[in-house]
Amino acid sequence: MKVFKFGGASVKDAAGIRNLAKIVSVEKGNLVIVVSAFGKTTNALEGVLNSWQSADGSYNDHLENIYDYHLSIAEELFPPSGEGRNIIEGSFSKLKDYLRSVKGTEYDFDYDQIVSYGEVWSTLIVAEYIKKSGLPAEWIDIRENLITDERYRDANILWDESTECVRKVFDFNSFRYFVTQGFIGGTKNGHTTTLGREGSDYTAAILANMLDAECLIVWKDVPGVLNADPKWLPGSEKLEEMSYREAVEMTFSGAKVIHPKTIKPLQNKNIPLIVKSFIDPAEKGTLVTADPILRKILPVFIRKRNQILITLLPKDFSFVMGDNLSRIFNLFTGNGIKVNLVEASAVSIDVCVDDEKRKVDALLALLKDEYSAIYNENVEMLSIRHYTPESIERITAGKEILLEQRTRSTVRFVVKG
Numbered sequence: 001m002k003v004f005k006f007g008g009a010s011v012k013d014a015a016g017i018r019n020l021a022k023i024v025s026v027e028k029g030n031l032v033i034v035v036s037a038f039g040k041t042t043n044a045l046e047g048v049l050n051s052w053q054s055a056d057g058s059y060n061d062h063l064e065n066i067y068d069y070h071l072s073i074a075e076e077l078f079p080p081s082g083e084g085r086n087i088i089e090g091s092f093s094k095l096k097d098y099l100r101s102v103k104g105t106e107y108d109f110d111y112d113q114i115v116s117y118g119e120v121w122s123t124l125i126v127a128e129y130i131k132k133s134g135l136p137a138e139w140i141d142i143r144e145n146l147i148t149d150e151r152y153r154d155a156n157i158l159w160d161e162s163t164e165c166v167r168k169v170f171d172f173n174s175f176r177y178f179v180t181q182g183f184i185g186g187t188k189n190g191h192t193t194t195l196g197r198e199g200s201d202y203t204a205a206i207l208a209n210m211l212d213a214e215c216l217i218v219w220k221d222v223p224g225v226l227n228a229d230p231k232w233l234p235g236s237e238k239l240e241e242m243s244y245r246e247a248v249e250m251t252f253s254g255a256k257v258i259h260p261k262t263i264k265p266l267q268n269k270n271i272p273l274i275v276k277s278f279i280d281p282a283e284k285g286t287l288v289t290a291d292p293i294l295r296k297i298l299p300v301f302i303r304k305r306n307q308i309l310i311t312l313l314p315k316d317f318s319f320v321m322g323d324n325l326s327r328i329f330n331l332f333t334g335n336g337i338k339v340n341l342v343e344a345s346a347v348s349i350d351v352c353v354d355d356e357k358r359k360v361d362a363l364l365a366l367l368k369d370e371y372s373a374i375y376n377e378n379v380e381m382l383s384i385r386h387y388t389p390e391s392i393e394r395i396t397a398g399k400e401i402l403l404e405q406r407t408r409s410t411v412r413f414v415v416k417g
């Protein structure tokens, strides 16, 4: 069996769903189809959550827009009218009930209960459309099968319990196609969790691992993994093959094309990852394996935006290395802040992190008695793998560089955005 994953950049309208159905229909073997929320639905649901929490009364309008968007897709796919509505009505009502009856208290918990609906709606529509196209398909609620801990918004998979459920529920003796949600899971107590933004690729890799898939294909709006985001640098080239290691380095540095956590479950079982074009399915894409054939090494450019650069100095001038360092890192982890770059000197440490203001403010409040903190908001982290002098010049010319770090294979710059 294979696992296919379709993201919101590809599946954003009725034409996208028809294309998805066409792609899966030519597949001869068993298939698990992992789908993200349509288009930018997750962002829109974050908007609903925020206005619901601030009680400004506008959350209903936001939700109506999301409903209309899904209804218009469903109605286009399932004429005559009424049928499309039936598919999504029930789960929209459930979310409305939640928003009406619950008084939000825990941001991360409420986030997962609310924002997870994007994947529920998309998969209900996709599964129904595939069935209507005559394919033997079943919709699976992954919240009951991918069991996680209670770390809301960044949940960890409980592998043993989940593997058992997943192997049971994806029963290819009954169906050849299964459609399920990326990004979301559920606790043992039945609460919904999410695996972190952009996490559908990760879900697909987890299922590929648990089901011993032959390969995972992620279908994207690009021809494969390129040596730069084409929305950033023109003339980027496709990487025909790459190693798991290279893919981890690239995605951890911020290449948005695949979620960084995707690689490990695949590498552990030597399952090939193929990144392919949703627009041009006959094209070859990029093959990620343990032993790639590398014809030429290109510099690979990665831009991670919306960063904060924090400099911490112990007020008593003690050395940063040693106890200070471990304490600082424990606090970053404990506050759920991911560290993207670290540079330490004798009595100061620079850390580049994602701009999540709430979390960073909470952390700085904890450190303020012992450390002075300086920080720059709105900075970018630029990385080049396999750098050359020309490649550095290409992306740093005219930029104000706040920090530079070089290893043998990678150079990183923190620059003003």
Ligand code: ADP
Residues within 6 Å of the ligand: 006, 007, 008, 009, 010, 011, 036, 198, 219, 220, 221, 222, 224, 225, 226, 227, 228, 229, 230, 231, 255, 256, 257, 258
């Ligand atoms: P989806 O959510 O549909 O799976 P994403 O939007 O998360 O897709 O990822 C695809 C996008 O990743 C592309 O549209 C492209 O702009 C961006 N991207 C960033 N870096 C790269 C890269 N090195 N190669 C290809 N695409 C990249």
Ligand code: ASP
Residues within 6 Å of the ligand: 007, 008, 036, 037, 042, 043, 118, 182, 183, 196, 197, 198, 199, 200, 201
């Ligand atoms: N829908 C989720 C998000 O936008 C997960 C994903 O797309 O991978 O973050």
Ligand code: MG
Residues within 6 Å of the ligand: 007, 008, 198
């Ligand atoms: Mg994505």
